[in-house]
């Protein structure tokens with residue numbers, strides 16, 4: 001089967017390398033080899049880091065539109081022109097595999113409609129959780145379930161920073177700088193540290209898991225840039241670890257609650273031990289119960305693993321293409337169930353911790369004072385949380401995941 005690769009950067013070159021390294025296994029499964037015949041990049045063939053001996057390298061997409069390739073791998077990233085390239089390719093009968101979560105979070109329903117109209121496939125396993133086969137798990141392996149919740153660590157950069165703060169007692173700024181030097185964070189880390197990258201990913205994952213069209217803009221998002229290393233340390237002393245969590249909960253019919261926020265995890269949470277650049281997700285299904293997947297959320301070969309597996313899926317499914325499609329729009333709601341929280345008050349109010357909490361209407365049983373100014377609050381209703389957040393004596397509040 002003939003393939004074109006758009007963008008031969010980190011992931012695109014991984015696609016060349018995975019196919020080259022595993023061609024014998026691939027051919028055994030498919031009964032035919034995968035052959036990259038075209039590549040689109042701004043650089044010339046000789047400037048690419050891959051073997052382009054039998055590849056036509058061009059910067060003109062028209063050549064690929066008019067070529068005989070069956071599948072196009074989009075690894076250039078960004079909304080434009082990648083989105084229009086994909087739309088045109090799908091309408092010209094080319095199947096597409098992409099790792100572009102930004103684009104999918106914005107245009108997935110539209111692109112799937114184009115694919116369906118033209119009997120083509122659009123697959124995107126690499127867009128969420130890099131090399132971890134998360135989308136396949138929810139779409140195929142867990143298809144018989146009503147998925148009731150998804151909880152994930154889906155951004156390696158922010159997880160790396162939080163791990164450095166946790167284990168090495170670094171400040172947020174120190175950890176970010178080190179992540180940039182080590183190549184785990186980009187020069188402009190906004191998308192990663194403010195939670196936008198995770199917002200795109202949980203939108204794509206929730207669409208498949210809950211079977212609903214998701215408006216990514218309606219997801220409540222807060223990132224890690226305001227995390228105080230004091231809370232990381234205090235949490236650590238109490239067996240709690242701070243992670244940037246993406247959480248989707250199914251609330252019945254077409255109602256879902258989706259949020260991205262730093263949360264504290266107890267050791268009982270399977271995600272509590274997902275550190276540094278690793279990603280992971282815990283999926284709750286009504287038949288299977290709890291399942292979890294962990295692994296590399298990024299990387300050249302790691303991400304290409306998911307892309308080439310998608311290309312192989314296309315080789316098997318191309319004669320009966322069927323994309324997951326939904327016409328039901330998710331109704332986004334806030335999950336109002338009572339939850340457990342870590343709270344810390346400003347130094348001047350630390351003596352009044354219990355009084356402030358009791359004045360909200362919380363009972364003594366719900367309040368566990370841990371140290372001066374710090375308490376765990378059990379089963380706090382959403383409206384009380386809101387009241388507490390408005391209290392100007394509050395220094396920090398984190399939702400707690402996992403049994404206490």
Ligand SMILES: NC(=O)c1ccc[n+]([C@@H]2O[C@H](COP(=O)([O-])OP(=O)(O)OC[C@H]3O[C@@H](n4cnc5c(N)ncnc54)[C@H](OP(=O)(O)O)[C@@H]3O)[C@@H](O)[C@H]2O)c1
Nearest residue numbers: 007008009010011012041042075076077099100298299303
């Ligand atoms: N890196 C990861 O680990 C990872 C993991 C999961 C998903 N992804 C996704 O995979 C995609 C690619 O990421 P990456 O890290 O491989 O990026 P990258 O290293 O920057 O590679 C992108 C390549 O595409 C080229 N390109 C971009 N726009 C182009 C255009 N209009 N015409 C021709 N060439 C163009 C770039 O050339 P220039 O450098 O000249 O712009 C570059 O060679 C993104 O959607 C990203 O979100 C990445």
